[in-house]
Amino acid sequence: MVRKNSTLLMSVAAAALATAALNATPAAAQATSNTAGPVKPYYGNLRPFYGNLRPFYGNLRPFYGNLRPFWGNLRPFWGDTGAFYGDLKTFWATSNPVVGADAPEYARVGDFWTKAGGDWQVAFSSAISTAPDKALIDSKITTILSDSEAFWGASIQAKTGKSFTEGFLKPFLAARGIEGSDASAFSNLNQDEMAYIFLEYYDALMDYAGTDHVDHWMKTINWTPSLTKTQGSGADTRIGILDMSFTTDASIAGNIIISGGVSEFSNGHGAAVGSLIVGHHDGRGVMGIAPNAQVVAYNPFDETGTANWDDITLGVKTLKANGASIVNMSLGVPGSTFDKGWSNVFLDLGYTTQILKNTLFVVAAGNDGVTQTDNVSWLPQPLNPAVIIVGSVDVEGAISNFSNRPGEACFTRLGLCLGDKLKNHFIVAPGELILVSDGAGGTTRMSGTSFAAPLVSGAIALLHDRWPWLANFPGETAKIILDSAKDLGAPGIDPVYGVGMLDVTASQSPLSFSSLKWFSVQNGKAVAQTNNAVITRYKQVQNGTWKTTADAYFYAFEPLGLLTQRDFAIPLTSKLIGQNVTTYLGGQEQFQAYLLSRMDTWVKNGGKGAFANGFSSQSYAIANPWGMDLTMSVAPRQSRYGYRDEGPAYQSRFQIAGEKTQMVFGFGDGAPQLARSTGFASAGSYDIDRGGADPLLGLASGGVYAGMDYQIAPQLSFSAGMLSREQERQRNLEPALGVVGNGAATYAADAQRFALAYKPTADLTLTGSWTRLNEDRGLLGIQSFDPQDFRKGSTTDGYSLSVNWAASDRLSFMATGSMGRTRASDGQSLAVSKGGLTTSSFEVGFAAGDLLAKGDRFTLSVSQPMFVEKGKLDVQTVQVVDRQTGEIGIVTQSFDISGKRRIAGEAMYLKPINGGYGDVALFGRVETGSQNPGTGAEEDSYVTGARYRIAF
Incomplete structure (x- = not known):
């Protein structure tokens, strides 16, 4: 087996130079767009891995310690996706949710990976031990390859016209600079490369499953494809994406209604972000949370891959002028969780009135592993808009070692901290090894808060689909997302996790049943009733009522602020009770x-x-x-x-x-x-x-x-x-x-x-x-x-x-x-x-x-x-x-x-x-x-x- 090192070394060198350049860039705003500015697409030390570039080098080595438990989590992840399979069946409206006729039986895919993951765990554990057992490692990898050929061979033959080895395994390894097609091609890798390649192997084979990929973040944030379908898939929502160009990505380009910017510079970052929001549910690749949403895209980055605050300001103005009610910004100034420069962007009096009424901004926290200590001058709405800051967690739900954190920094009013802290606006979502579009028709894995933020933006799009009027109430929308989060870390809002983990399903449910109100009709007028009956009956199984009234609903209302509310349709039978009521x-x-x-x-x-x-x-x-x-x-x-x-x-x-x-x-x-x-x-x-x-x-x-x-x-x-x-x-x-x-x-x-x-x-x-x-x-x-x-x-x-x-x-x-x-x-x-x-x-x-x-x-x-x-x-x-x-x-x-x-x-x-x-x-x-x-x-x-x- 011959290892081709030249491409890897060139990629690593490029990453190191890019990292040095990013860290050396001054924080001051630049005057022209052809000079490197302070605002970066968020990778920093976590530059997205393209081609042969691995994520396990240099400063990424500490992340490797967090990776090993992933394989332990992977097996029960498959065991837990029974609900996903059920939802996918509903979503695809078929008993076997496939697009291609030659795909394997989808219900058995989880069983395959459970066994393959177990075999890989044995091989990998031996590889990283003080006394690796080469024979055991090769035996387990051989078993994985043999099982893969038996399970996936027919699908690969149907799509490529070639055998498992010729149509899949050799091209897979060759694309990674590896020659050979037996167990040694895997076992001769170093530990870092070996840790990552099995995840790539999983992703590559899942391309032959005939349906979209199930990824670990879905379970973590409590999201399923059926929820997206039920809530409208983002069809009534317009999302602004302030990022690198991604108009050439065929899987998401159809959602873009307007695209502009200072250049066409792109390295795939924008496509990766966009795929998590609007990736189509089409039987292949990445599933976005809001696949039918309209996208207004603006690229503020010039050929240096950076942007100045003037370009950012113009980008925000453009997105807002074109009707975006949500703006995703996976970019920022290295060293800050939420940079002071954002206040100047939003207080630009030339267009403040345009952005304040109905736009919610979602900002990635950054990837320097820092805790913010500097306060940010910030006026309350409507002078400054509603903002959600998004950090990253690993596959086990722990804060990523690269994720920036809010600390106890404040949004100040005239220099005073009045209790409105960054942590109150800070939420976390999965941001490690996220499957995203590679911008060229395929998929790849990336890590960073850049890829946690679009999960939040997608969740907001589902809110706006179900309750369209919330687009005019960004503060209330932000409250729903933040208040429905699952608490992590220290009890309550804390300086590391903020409000906690994004929970998409919870955001679609009442924040507090005790706040619900409902109305009866008395003499042709709506009269408010007590909320207790709604609370106690909302989740009860009904007995002895007319089951045919399943399509009849009454509505409970949740007040949000002083000017709006949202409704929840509750089956009419929830109010009814028959003669025989028992457990x-x-x-x-x-x-x-x-x-x-x-x-x-x-x-x-x-x-x-x-x-x-x-x-x-x-x-x-x-x-x-x-x-x-x-x-x-x-x-x-x-x-x-x-x-x-x-x-x-x-x-x-x-x-x-x-x-x-x-x-x-x-x-x-x-x-x-x-x-x-x-x-x-x-x-x-x-x-x-x-x-x-x-x-x-x-x-x-x-x-x-x-x-x-x-x-x-x-x-x-x-x-x-x-x-x-x-x-x-x-x-x-x-x-x-x-x-x-x-x-x-x-x-x-x-x-x-x-x-x-x-x-x-x-x-x-x-x-x-x-x-x-x-x-x-x-x-x-x-x-x-x-x-x-x-x-x-x-x-x-x-x-x-x-x-x-x-x-x-x-x-x-x-x-x-x-x-x-x-x-x-x-x-x-x-x-x-x-x-x-x-x-x-x-x-x-x-x-x-x-x-x-x-x-x-x-x-x-x-x-x-x-x-x-x-x-x-x-x-x-x-x-x-x-x-x-x-x-x-x-x-x-x-x-x-x-x-x-x-x-x-x-x-x-x-x-x-x-x-x-x-x-x-x-x-x-x-x-x-x-x-x-x-x-x-x-x-x-x-x-x-x-x-x-x-x-x-």
Whole structure:
């Protein structure tokens, strides 16, 4: 293997001369653009590495100590990119996010690099040890090359027409001045070169992955491509880039609408910076945070590669005059984190009024490793603009040893430090070994605060895309970026990390949920409401609400300063709460208890019906002077999960029977009592979410009830009844229920039922009924935390037909079906649209005794819980009506809430044991299209269980 050293030595010498020249340049502003000025593109000691120039020489040697842990971080980085793969699938809208048909399976790319990184770690660790094992090193590198050929060979063959070795490995090594194509080509490098080449190897092979590169900075700043796509990709934002020319870079040149400057001088620095902001998501190379943003570019550097303050001033003026709301400046004066010269730039009275209104400046901190001690004279806005200063951190989140730091330097007012320090405006982002465009159609790795700053500029572009009016409020925009940062270093704002690490996702979220406000619509006017309901409900999984309202939103507003705010769209279902609200595990446990009660309903009463909710009752005859049959029954009262269990522990029923008339009244689950001719004797059959018998009756069941039957003819009887319910919900399950004045703290409803029952034979009963349900602040069992949403409640009429056939003492069949009609309503924020709502439900049951053994019981039922067949809701919300200005107003929208039909099947079997003093029971339920209480997703659900019980 022959090493070509001449190119390397020339590059190193050039870097050394350039560094010396930079450090020797005086800080004073130069008079003409053809004389070297004090402002530098920020590399200094970290001059970007082009061609064969390595970053591991001279003053960069201390950085090498920070590099080794990177390989340890690289492996879990791949392990953690499962979320990236998921996001990329969404982003590319394909199951395999590739552009080329010959790319390897993307989901396996991470596994490949996990193994390759592990093999390289072994080889590299041995290489830097005091006694390197050449055989071990070559063996591991050989394995890497062999695995690479197996995994990437087909893609390389398809793109180059050559084998892995001829089409990739030899050209890769030759471009780095290395001859040979075996393990020794790697292992014979010195330690510095060996440390870097594997990262280059990774980047080069990822060019064949068929999609854009995933880089370490993405996870660090909490950014994903799907976030960019969702927020608009910068399409409504114009960014100014004050840097070297990059119009020849095809990957980003299309975003440039205006380009100017004092020269066309370029060494790739501008292209590298620009690629991190607007790099296209096109299946290759670098992904920028705002790939669709428009760019106004200005090059202040002359042929010496430097600029004077006059050129900088003209550049800022030009960018602003061409509509840039964000200006990225990865340049500055060596030795300063934020040079005093910037104040003169911004106070140039010739154009101060043009730049102050709506421009946010992002400035790289510099690469000298210094801590600023000099104060900067700086007038408050609007006389000086909003500025964010950006430092660099390494791959582990520690401040880069080259990054300049803010220290305790002040922005002074008339020479006085009033607490406004540079560190308050200082943020950090990854700036080491960042993958960037090389300006010639390829990619390279660069380090420096130059490459941390554009990550911040891209994050600002996403803010301006989602909230365009923020472009007119640069101070408020800066506050969002700075206040959403993740704290690093000493707690709070500190002189090394400033406010901490850029967090893109956090900047898109409320800075403080306690500051949010929202509005209800009352009598056509927007009225501010408490923020507590927003806070407590914002992240909750919803239960029992209309899942089809996923496209309906209400809006919370976050005040920013005195003159503006930003809005957050929250699913309408976040305000809504149904009848069954549980935690995930709690829901499973309660559901099993519900199934047991369903089973006990029939078992304990010999298949002939039961008292209310399924508990066997104790009945007592009561003497009376009227000669009537008067009976009182009591039974334990089963509490309704999600509601406070108030009132007596037992429910009661009084029954008066005459020759043709029978009356019943009591307290508890009255639905089975008023509808007992249907044969469905369990309260669970009337549960709106779990049963299919008359759900309107079930919604009002739980309090006092009364009913009467009158026999019109031997085979025909008439019945009438009413029942009501008022229950307070458990606050510990939903914190928003504790907010004073919320609209869902109590559920109250009443219902009236009228029915005709016809018995053509002694064993067959046909029943037709009408039920009217009146709900206070509710709609079909659903309420809102906003008291204005269902302010006037709702009225629903239901019609049911039932068949109840006792085929024998051991066998019976029951069936019932219902249709409901909810009236249109108005005068409330959430109302039923014109035409009303149509609902349906049904349940079919089969019960048998002595089926497999004497005394056993078996039940089987199929039901459709209440389903909205058709209907819409009118929703009045306060939202932004002009997304350019941020103006808010009242908007009325209609949403179809007909959803996916759910079908449930239940089976239960019980066999007595121990002479009737115990039993063994099996039970289960399957439901299609049910809502997972843990995730809110629709899926088929299964619940099974068994019970062994013995009496002592």
